[in-house]
Every structure is written in structure tokens, then in C-alpha cells.
Amino acid sequence: MGQANEARLETGIFSEEIREHLPKNRINHMKYLPGMEAIKSDVLKEVIAARAGYDYKAYGPKEVRQALNKDSLSPEDFKALLSPAALPFLEEMAQAAKVRTREHYGNSIYMFTPLYIANYCENYCIYCGFNCHNKIKRAKLNAKEIETEMKAIAETGLKEILLLTGESSKMSDVKYIGEACKIAREYFNVVGLEVYPMNSEDYAYLQKCGADYVTVFQETYDSDRYETLHLAGHKRIFPYRFNAQERALMGGMRGVGFAALLGLDDFRKDAFATGYHAYLLQRKYPQAEIALSCPRLRPIINNEKINPMDVHEAQLVQVVTAYRLFLPYANITVSTRECAKVRQHLVQMGATKISAGVSVAIGGHSDDSEAKGDEQFEISDARTVKEVYDDLVDQGLQPVMSDYIYL
Amino acid sequence: METQQTKEDKLVIGGQVFDSRFILGSGKYSLDLIKAAISHGGAQMITLALRRANQGGVGNILDFIPKGVTLLPNTSGARNAKEAVRIARLARELGCGDFVKIEVIRDSKYLLPDNQETIQATEMLAKEGFIVMPYMYPDLNVARDLKNAGAATIMPLGSPIGSNKGLCTKEFIKILIDEIDLPIIVDAGIGRPSDACLAMEMGAAAVMINTAIATARDVVSMAAAFKNAIIAGRAAYLAGLGRVIDKGAAASSPLTGFLQEQEG
Numbered sequence: 001m002g003q004a005n006e007a008r009l010e011t012g013i014f015s016e017e018i019r020e021h022l023p024k025n026r027i028n029h030m031k032y033l034p035g036m037e038a039i040k041s042d043v044l045k046e047v048i049a050a051r052a053g054y055d056y057k058a059y060g061p062k063e064v065r066q067a068l069n070k071d072s073l074s075p076e077d078f079k080a081l082l083s084p085a086a087l088p089f090l091e092e093m094a095q096a097a098k099v100r101t102r103e104h105y106g107n108s109i110y111m112f113t114p115l116y117i118a119n120y121c122e123n124y125c126i127y128c129g130f131n132c133h134n135k136i137k138r139a140k141l142n143a144k145e146i147e148t149e150m151k152a153i154a155e156t157g158l159k160e161i162l163l164l165t166g167e168s169s170k171m172s173d174v175k176y177i178g179e180a181c182k183i184a185r186e187y188f189n190v191v192g193l194e195v196y197p198m199n200s201e202d203y204a205y206l207q208k209c210g211a212d213y214v215t216v217f218q219e220t221y222d223s224d225r226y227e228t229l230h231l232a233g234h235k236r237i238f239p240y241r242f243n244a245q246e247r248a249l250m251g252g253m254r255g256v257g258f259a260a261l262l263g264l265d266d267f268r269k270d271a272f273a274t275g276y277h278a279y280l281l282q283r284k285y286p287q288a289e290i291a292l293s294c295p296r297l298r299p300i301i302n303n304e305k306i307n308p309m310d311v312h313e314a315q316l317v318q319v320v321t322a323y324r325l326f327l328p329y330a331n332i333t334v335s336t337r338e339c340a341k342v343r344q345h346l347v348q349m350g351a352t353k354i355s356a357g358v359s360v361a362i363g364g365h366s367d368d369s370e371a372k373g374d375e376q377f378e379i380s381d382a383r384t385v386k387e388v389y390d391d392l393v394d395q396g397l398q399p400v401m402s403d404y405i406y407l
Numbered sequence: 408m409e410t411q412q413t414k415e416d417k418l419v420i421g422g423q424v425f426d427s428r429f430i431l432g433s434g435k436y437s438l439d440l441i442k443a444a445i446s447h448g449g450a451q452m453i454t455l456a457l458r459r460a461n462q463g464g465v466g467n468i469l470d471f472i473p474k475g476v477t478l479l480p481n482t483s484g485a486r487n488a489k490e491a492v493r494i495a496r497l498a499r500e501l502g503c504g505d506f507v508k509i510e511v512i513r514d515s516k517y518l519l520p521d522n523q524e525t526i527q528a529t530e531m532l533a534k535e536g537f538i539v540m541p542y543m544y545p546d547l548n549v550a551r552d553l554k555n556a557g558a559a560t561i562m563p564l565g566s567p568i569g570s571n572k573g574l575c576t577k578e579f580i581k582i583l584i585d586e587i588d589l590p591i592i593v594d595a596g597i598g599r600p601s602d603a604c605l606a607m608e609m610g611a612a613a614v615m616i617n618t619a620i621a622t623a624r625d626v627v628s629m630a631a632a633f634k635n636a637i638i639a640g641r642a643a644y645l646a647g648l649g650r651v652i653d654k655g656a657a658a659s660s661p662l663t664g665f666l667q668e669q670e671g
């Protein structure tokens with residue numbers, strides 16, 4: 001850990017308890033652990049170099065205007081739109097993003113819901129309530145409970161589900177996730193996964209079980225910063241996580257999702273790296289469908305120092321619209337971490353995917369199952385599926401439940 | 408504005424007769440769009456993306472489609488011929504009829520069709536008795552192969568899907584119209600009624616429109632505008648454009664007529 005990092009630790013989001021853990025011996029976060037598949041890929045090097053070279057103070061109104069006048073934006077244009085110089089252009093960015101979104105997606109907004117099937121986690125991400133040092137209620141749904149939950153979700157009319165586990169390959173092994181995918185396939189048209197990164201053969205297996213979309217949040221693309229936030233567990237290995245989307249595509253997944261947790265580090269640089277990562281992978285795998293999420297930090301259990309205030313709504317709008325203009329073909333998801341008001345605005349200017357009827361606890365969708373495990377974070381938009389559906393229609397948008405046939 | 412000429416002028420695809428040459432595409436849909444396309448645009452054929460058909464769920468596009476309108480299920484979502492064939496079979500099982508529009512796309516950025524795989528899918532589905540309408544990048548050799556493979560129409564793209572850029576591929580579509588004895592239906596890219604009119608003047612058999620109407624401020628009026636543009640373009644085609652416009656300068660009376668006069 002360099003000096004700069006030591007200095008950073010003095011400020012920011014570290015609670016007393018975490019400070020105690022910090023100095024202990026931590027493994028090299030850039031070195032693969034046994035069993036981790038290493039693929040040949042230059043994408044990581046390119047993204048890291050481009051992120052490091054991104055000096056957003058170097059962009060002015062001229063570059064922003066140039067970017068706004070283009071049909072097809074270069075990574076340089078993307079940098080300009082993410083720079084502070086673009087803030088006075090937010091309205092223009094939003095208008096342009098809206099046009100671009102309608103060209104590609106019409107009025108369609110896809111709806112889905114996440115289902116947490118387990119919350120065991122072996123990682124120590126200091127900003128997350130599920131981390132292995134937090135004494136929370138842990139649980140894991142069995143096949144019958146998963147089916148009960150899914151049935152209840154399917155009854156709301158949803159056809160797309162996102163399965164989440166905490167990141168514990170011991171408690172939620174690939175086989176367990178595969179069984180959940182098979183059940184999900186019975187009830188849903190689209191099955192997405194947000195689980196721990198795995199090898200391409202595991203992704204291939206899960207694809208056969210019915211999953212077709214893999215999302216992995218890189219959290220931050222600054223590997224030094226990453227190291228100070230992810231103190232233990234497999235997740236600590238930065239490059240293995242970074243290459244997860246590529247391994248998923250090699251395993252035959254149809255699409256992959258990306259995200260930086262905005263607010264963990266310099267959000268402009270992380271947003272740039274996220275978009276550029278997606279851009280490079282789509283160039284390398286032209287058939288791949290691309291999705292981006294824009295989570296901001298939320299308060300969690302046992303660390304009151306974490307709050308999302310660093311990235312304000314204006315900055316969030318800047319990120320969403322810059323993503324849209326740079327990657328007009330990508331799906332952009334807004335999670336229930338955001339409140340209904342913010343989400344309703346974002347679906348008018350660039351977001352194309354929205355979750356609804358969310359419970360981030362383990363179990364809790366069906367009436368007769370009481371939540372078995374604690375929640376990962378607080379949700380801000382508690383609207384039901386029907387409420388979200390009706391609100392979209394009122395906004396002149398077309399809710400879409402299904403956009404895929406599993407073949 | 409029906410003239411004697413247009414009255415008898417029908418579009419025939421796979422033995423089915425259509426009065427309208429306006430086909431609604433599937434990229435963007437909403438109940439309002441479908442209603443407007445039928446009642447104000449006169450569409451008799453509506454594309455259905457099977458991947459959007461939400462069987463038994465809310466917002467099922469199938470519930471939006473009125474009786475008497477021909478469904479054209481498409482294979483969007485297919486990345487190769489095999490997947491296209493499977494989607495087409497699923498559509499048939501769901502009771503969507505024998506029409507199928509083949510879309511094979513393995514490029515998530517521009518959504519350009521894969522001509523090679525499209526030929527294969529056309530061949531397989533035509534053998535199974537489907538009325539196959541392949542979406543393709545306008546290439547004469549591919550169009551010939553598609554015809555030989557059993558296609559019922561050829562659907563070249565005007566410009567990339569959703570781009571509203573008009574007929575970027577105009578010259579190549581014209582070649583298809585001249586050379587291929589099948590209805591040529593221009594699909595994708597038509598951004599304004601004048602584009603649709605131009606395609607029809609050139610001799611396209613029909614046009615497929617979606618984004619241009621879906622994203623208009625007034626969907627109903629735009630549907631009507633397209634209807635009129637298509638009728639006007641078709642009428643102009645049937646009337647025979649003046650040769651000056653169609654083939655470059657050509658005099659209206661012969662310049663060498665005097666030679667005959669001398670001989671006679």
C-alpha cells in the first residue's frame with residue numbers, strides 16, 4: 001500500500017473497527033489464487049491505463065460541445081462528458097440522451113426483480129453490510145423455498161429475474177446456483193446472475209442451467225483503492241474480478257453487466273473506466289449485450305460513516321447521460337437504491353431497466369415466507385411491480401416484461 | 408385518392424393478399440402505436456418480436472393485436488440460423504401462423520443482419536412450409552441466394568435499425584428491385600414519410616416502419632402521414648416516373664426521327 005493510500009485511509013469511510021483490521025497482513029490483491037482461471041486478455045491493461053491517463057480537468061466547454069454534436073462518440077468525447085466542464089450542459093446532455101435512448105429502445109423500459117437466495121459472504125468489503133465481519137442474520141434458501149419465492153414473483157407478472165447470493169463459493173456453490181437457475185427457467189424468460197466471479201466453465205454450466213446474463217460490479221477500477229476496501233476473500237483479487245465478464249462471455253452468456261459503486265473512489269474516473277471496459281468488451285465480442293448499472297453508495301449496517309452524499313443527483317444524471325451517449329446500445333439499470341423520484345426522472349433520459357417489487361432480504365417475496373436473512377442495503381423505492389408498471393405507463397413509457405427467449 | 412390503377416394494385420405475399428403496403432415493425436411498441444398504425448396508418452401486417460411475447464403475463468403484446476391483422480413474428484434475439492429456426496417454430500406453436508420474418512443478428516451495437524446465417528435459416532424454414540421474409544443487408548448475390556432458398560420476399564435495410572437515417576442503401580435496394588422477382592420490402596431506417604414515399608416510388612413493394620412513428624410527438628398523425636406517403640409513392644411508381652428523373656436526361660421526342668422520314 002503506497003503512501004497516498006495511507007493518507008486516504010485517514011479520511012473517508014473507515015469505521016473504528018475497520019481501522020483495526022487494516023494493518024494486518026493482507027495478501028497481494030493482484031495475484032491470482034489457486035483455481036482461478038487466467039485468460040489471455042489485454043482489456044484490463046487498457047482500461048487501467050486509460051483511467052490513469054484521464055485528467056478530467058483538461059476538458060472544457062469546447063470539448064463538451066464537440067461531444068454533444070457527434071453521432072458516434074469516441075472515448076475522448078466520453079471523457080469530456082464526464083468532466084466537471086460538462087455540468088453546465090446537463091440539460092443538453094439529458095435531451096440528447098433521451099433522443100438516443102428512444103432511437104434504440106423506443107419507449108420501452110424493461111422491468112425485473114432481484115431475488116436474494118443467500119447472503120453468506122466470505123469477503124470483507126468494508127462498505128457492505130453482508131461482509132464476513134458483520135454479525136448479521138445469514139441464510140440460504142433451499143430449492144423449495146426458492147420455488148415458493150419465484151412463484152410469488154412470477155404472479156406479479158414479471159418475466160425477468162436477477163439471482164443474487166452473497167459471495168461465498170462454499171455456502172452457495174456453482175451447483176446450488178445452477179439448481180436455482182433451473183427453477184427460475186420454469187417461471188421466467190430471462191435469468192440474470194449477480195454472484196461471485198467464477199471460471200468460464202462454471203459460467204458455461206450455469207448458462208446450460210438457464211442463466212443468460214451475468215453482472216459483476218467492479219466497485220472501483222483503482223486497484224490501490226480497491227485493495228484498501230476489499231480486505232479479505234476472493235473478491236480481493238482485483239484482476240480476477242475484472243475479467244469476470246469476459247469469462248462469462250467465453251462461457252456462452254448472452255450479455256454482461258458492469259458497474260462501479262459510485263462514491264467509493266473518484267466517481268468520474270470510475271464511471272469512465274466502467275464505460276470503457278464495456279466498450280472494449282463489446283468490440284471484442286460484438287454479439288455481447290451490454291448493461292450498465294449506476295449504484296451510488298448507500299448507508300449500511302454497522303458503518304455509519306458510509307453515505308451516498310459524495311455523488312449528488314446532478315452527478316448521477318451526468319453519469320447516466322454520459323453512459324447513454326457513449327454507449328447508445330447498452331441497457332442502463334437503475335436500482336431501488338434510488339428513490340422513486342430519481343428513478344422516474346432517469347427513465348426519461350437514459351435508463352432502460354428498472355427493478356420493482358424489491359426485497360433485499362433473504363426470502364420475503366411470498367406471503368407465507370418470512371424474511372430469513374438480513375438485508376444488504378436499504379432500498380429507497382418500495383413500489384410494487386404494479387405501481388412501477390402503472391407509473392411508467394403514466395409517464396408515456398412502455399413497460400416490457402420480457403425481451404428474450406431462452407433457446 | 409384511389410385511381411383506377413391503384414384499385415387493382417394489391418400486395419401478395421405467400422398467397423395472401425394485402426391492400427396496404429404499410430407494415431408495422433416491432434422494435435418499439437405500445438398499445439397506442441399499434442392502434443394508430445392500424446386505424447390511421449392502415450397497416451394490415453404487424454411484426455411481433457416473439458421474445459417480447461409475455462405469455463400469460465402483464466403487458467403481453469399478443470393481447471394488443473386485434474383480429475383481422477396478420478401477425479408477422481420475427482426471430483429477433485437469434486444470433487445464428489439455428490436459433491432463428493427455433494424461434495420460428497415456437498411462434499408457430501403459439502399460433503402465430505406461418506409468416507416469419509428472419510432476423511439474425513450478432514452485433515449488439517449496430518444490429519446489422521448476418522446475411523450468411525439468414526440464407527441458411529431461410530432455406531430451413533421454407534422447407535418447413537413457412538412464408539419466409541428475410542431481413543438482410545442489400546447485397547444482390549445474397550438476395551439471389553435467398554430467393555433460391557425459398558424466400559417469399561426480400562427485406563433489405565435502408566439504414567441501421569432505429570437510426571431514422573433514411574435510405575442510405577438506396578442504390579443497392581434499387582438493384583434488388585430491378586433484378587429480383589420477389590416483393591422487395593424496405594425495412595429499417597425509414598425516418599420520415601418522404602423516405603417511405605421515395606422507397607415506394609423506386610418500386611419497393613412495401614415498407615416497414617416503426618421508430619419513426621413510435622418516436623413522433625403525435626403518433627396518430629404521423630401514422631396517417633406515412634399512410635399517405637406510401638400511397639403517393641406507389642401511385643407515382645405505377646404512373647411511371649418521367650424518364651428524366653428515373654434514368655437521367657432523355658428527350659421527350661426522338662432526335663433521329665428525321666432519318667426514318669427520309670427513308671420513307
Ligand code: SF4
Binds near residue numbers: 121166235
Ligand atoms: S459487497 Fe458483495 S462480496 Fe462484498 S461483502 Fe457485500 S456481499 Fe460480500
